[in-house]
Amino acid sequence: MDKHLSRREFLRRAGILAATGAAAPMAFNLSLMGEAAAAAMPGDYKALVCVFLSGGNDHQNTLIPYDLANYNAYAAIRQSLAIPRAQLSALPNALSDGRQMALAPQLSGLSSLYTAGRLAVVANMGPLIQPTTKLQYQNRSVPLPPKLFSHNDQQSYWMSSMAEGADSGWGGRVGDLFLNSNASAALSCISVGGIGLYLSGKEARSFSVGVSGNPQLLWGSNYVFGPDFMTDLKTMMTNNKSNHLENEYVKVTQRGLNTSSKLDAVLKAAPALNTVFPWGNALADSLKMVAKLISVKGQLGNQRQVFMVQLSGFDLHDGLIAKHPVLLKMLNDALMAFDSALSELGLQDQVTTFTGSEFGRTLSSNGGGSDHGWASHHFVMGGAVAGGQIYGRVPMPVLGGSDDVGQGRHIPDLSVEQFAWPLAKWFGVADADRYLVLPTLARFDENVLNIMKV
Template sequence: MDNTLSRREFLRRAGMLAASGAAAPMAFNLSLMSEAAAATAPSDYKALVCVFFSGGNDHQNTMVPYDLKNYQAYATIRQSIATPRDKLLPLPGLLADGRQMALAPQLAGLASLFGQGRLAVVANMGPLVQPTTKAQYLSRSVALPPKLFSHNDQQSFWMSSMAEGASSGWGGRIGDLFLAGNSNAALSCISVGGIGLYLSGKQASSFTVGVTGNPQLLWGSTNLFSPSYINELKVLMSTNKTNYLENEYVKVTQRGLNTSVQLDAALKAAPALSTSFPAGNSLADSLKMVAKLISTRAQLGNNRQVFMVQLGGFDMHDSLLAKHPPQLKMVNDALMAFDSAMIELGLQDQVTTFTGSEFGRTLSSNGDGSDHGWGSHHFVMGGAVAGGKIYGRVPEPIIGGADDVGQGRYIPDLSVEQLAWPLAKWFGVPDSDRYLVLPTLARFDADALQIMR
């Protein structure tokens, strides 16, 4: 029997619950059948939080050349979409070749964390099959990420090292190794508005939570996720079925419902955070829920958790100067509030937050915006980060140079795997399991980024 097709048919017939979006993965997660784990249960707490910028963040206006020579080169190429130099926030220190970089004016909080040594920048990172030069790219003498510059395909490759249609991501594969160490294995990998692939492992699965916790789904006057309805559903689902697969679905559904009830009770019992998260900021709403979920770690018995949140709207082919600064302001304010919440919880050294995006943008302007690029710059934040430093090599602002495959699309110097490995190692993944989490890591210098303390 084709279990994949059977699952699809089951979910189709379960349309009422699937309509809730956030609740369906809780109740119908086939991956929860297996709770095997390879790692020894840790006694401390650690969490990884992936903040994904969907659409391809314009990294060229996120971190900008600041020394006069390179700023002028950047401004000449970017023309009307260049950020004025007198608005930029110069970062302390110089690159190895003497260049100075700056952050966008909307990122004042992150610039401050960089100065405190609690935030680092990873320069020119992106999806790679193997280290690639411009000559190799032009001759197609090396394998390239599938459908390069495509949103869906590069999102998939960023999260899984595989083309669209992949079944597991490296966040979920990290989670696989720690399932047995968590009392509630279903809550090892949690998405709050994120993309499920990143958090799907071989055994672990993405448990989706809304920004307000468990949703309310009304059918007439009945709340389908009220305690009374869930109890009735449990009774209904406890009836023995004649079909083996149906019985397995029943077990999984019961487990999902139980987890949902436990989580809801834990969130209601959790003390309110005094940290103020900005209103009208969807990323802040998601990170506020992550903070609440982390605050329930002891009650629910979870020592290792991987989270993902997402902010869309970065595909800016036009109106870049109108659209991008507000996006960066949302990112800054949300991350600063989340950092404050972790300090309030006393977990600033035990939670590491990092950004991702399927690709960066072109250095050249298309007149009012920028187009799909390749390599991009990203942030890593937390007390365990060896911050105050730009890791990797920042390409020079040159069109047609050694890094450019067209319009200022930079070939990444660093693969996503080269960031994923130090994060996984800090999280507790043993060296012997590195290829379980990152099967293609052997193609790259695994120790290129000494980014964690």
């Protein structure tokens, strides 16, 4: 095997393996090959922010039929899960077939952004290997995403277009292409409570930051083990080794420590944001940190960044009618505060935020909740979004239809790749590089979603 490739593979795997270790999770999680010394391009900043709704968001109670005939059909199937129509307000711009839709009442802020043209809905999208019909699904005559309706497997496929065990996600592969545009390349892909796979590229690695910052090696450990512990551990981890591969590992660790210290200093010096984020909202805490990280882009010299945050709790097989509205209110309030912070920073047009979830839920009720589904509906937010529209097809509220594989589990019309491509293209990925980021994109209509203004 080529020695250069062996060394690169060692460093890549070292970063992944060390991230699971108890001794130094933060330092090793930084495992990037190096920081680019590229010159920044003033004013040319863009960021993608993935908000992952972990557990499978109930999209049926997120985007809801409003016209009377279809609402009645929805309510008859959902039974006790149905949101009362009196609580809903129709979105402007009916579907092409005349149906009216509404967002859940807890999403009133997002409804206002939709009306203002700064938020779009992408309907009936999810993991696919190739376009699939119900007959093909039933006959298993086309390849299907592995272990459909499984949380781990569908999370992996949503983020990477690969089965569980994948080593790169499409967010990280986007980041790979822009490492040389960032003076602090290790800060190209940043997770604030997100899932590392999405942000892992072939070269880029997910840099984890807590909601309060402090991206330091074993931050707080001196309070547990004594004031000299951190110094001794750092010395042990960064001393030169006699073995070549061990020494390369030391270099990775040292760069991680240096990047961590640099970011910590920059964040501490950053002016406080005037935007007030809601208290007691875990997603808002994460997005507040993302906003703060974006605010110091100039000090870091970065022009392209990909972020991921996560809101958990959506696996609601029971208690849905009580718990789901709380989660949607958290999503709404966090996104509205984040939007305000971007406005304060003058970056509303340069940051695009979108939701993800491993799958949607069944249209039918199981009595107290809904079960694992397939396709779902998602939001895209930002000044560069061609908002005020529902893109794609919203399935009719019926059971047993031509796209229903059981209990109102709808086959996606749109693949994750079709959703990801306009986002990546807006970010700056060239047409020639689209298959590096999205290897299976060629199996689909690549230009079906025109969700971005440019």
